[in-house]
Amino acid sequence: MxxxxxxxxxxxxxxxxxxxxxxxxxxxxxxxxxxxxxxxxxxxxxxxxxxxxxxxxxxxxxxxxxxxxxxxxxxxxxxxxxxxxxxxxxxxxxxxxLRQTLARLRHRDEASAEERVLAGVEHGDLAGALVRLSPELRAVLQATVLDGLTTREAAVLLGIPPGTVKTRAMRARKQLREALA
Structure with a gap:
């Protein structure tokens, strides 16, 4: 063995x-x-x-x-x-x-749990607020919140300094708070 x-x-x-x-x-x-x-x-x-x-x-x-x-x-x-x-x-x-994949997902009979949650978010205020964020701010939120990466890991992933990750995360949270208030 x-x-x-x-x-x-x-x-x-x-x-x-x-x-x-x-x-x-x-x-x-x-x-x-x-x-x-x-x-x-x-x-x-x-x-x-x-x-x-x-x-x-x-x-x-x-x-x-x-x-x-x-x-x-x-x-x-x-x-x-x-x-x-x-x-x-x-x-x-x-x-x-991505467009083809989204079209296929919309036409499937049974959605996954993640898709059902995201669909619920999609029709609420949060989805609109997320869409209005710049791609740079959304990327930081995805890396740090959805993927659970640390600031340093997100910096490596996104190819930006850790301080920029922190700044963008702070700006994204502020913009989301204002949009959802």
């Missing part, structure tokens, strides 16, 4: 030894979780699958380096995938794919 290696041991084996077995174990351990979490951010299964594959390719190729600083491997992989998802959605065809 083989001994189960920690995430840190697997990542070190991939980075230092290009250990294919360690990589496969890491992939089996985290790919399903990462795929499910990415689908909460993007309903286009093709984009999600590409993002998950690109995330693990970055790990294999060594373009993403894990440093054991108290951060867990899942959070580290999530940050890589989140950045790749943002890049993918910024692509030329992303808006068209």
């Amino acid at each position: 083989s001994e189960t290696r920690s995430d840190g041991e697997l990542l070190a084996a991939v980075a230092e030894e290009r250990d294919r077995g360690a990589f496969e174990e890491l992939y089996r351990r985290y790919a399903p979780w990462l795929t499910a979490r990415m689908r909460s951010r993007c309903s286009d299964a093709g984009v999600v699958d590409d993002v998950v594959q690109e995330t693990f390719l970055a790990v294999w190729r060594g373009t993403a380096r894990y440093r054991e600083t108290g951060a867990d491997a899942a959070g580290w992989l999530w940050r890589i995938a989140s950045r790749r998802l943002v890049d993918a959605l910024r692509g030329a065809g992303a808006r068209g794919r």
Whole structure:
């Protein structure tokens, strides 16, 4: 019976030894979780699958380096995938794919729990207030509130300084309070 290696041991084996077995174990351990979490951010299964594959390719190729600083491997992989998802959605065809996905969601018979909650929000004051926020402020709220990232993690994801994340979050909250008052 083989001994189960920690995430840190697997990542070190991939980075230092290009250990294919360690990589496969890491992939089996985290790919399903990462795929499910990415689908909460993007309903286009093709984009999600590409993002998950690109995330693990970055790990294999060594373009993403894990440093054991108290951060867990899942959070580290999530940050890589989140950045790749943002890049993918910024692509030329992303808006068209998003429109098609939203149209499909509107025509499904049964909505998920998340969609039912969002539909309730969509028709209330909050949805209007969120739509009126600038894309930069919405992105900060999504990263910090919906994804639960820390200020530092959101800064890395969005490619802006942590102070800018704090300022934008403060401005977004202020604008939401004013819009909902």
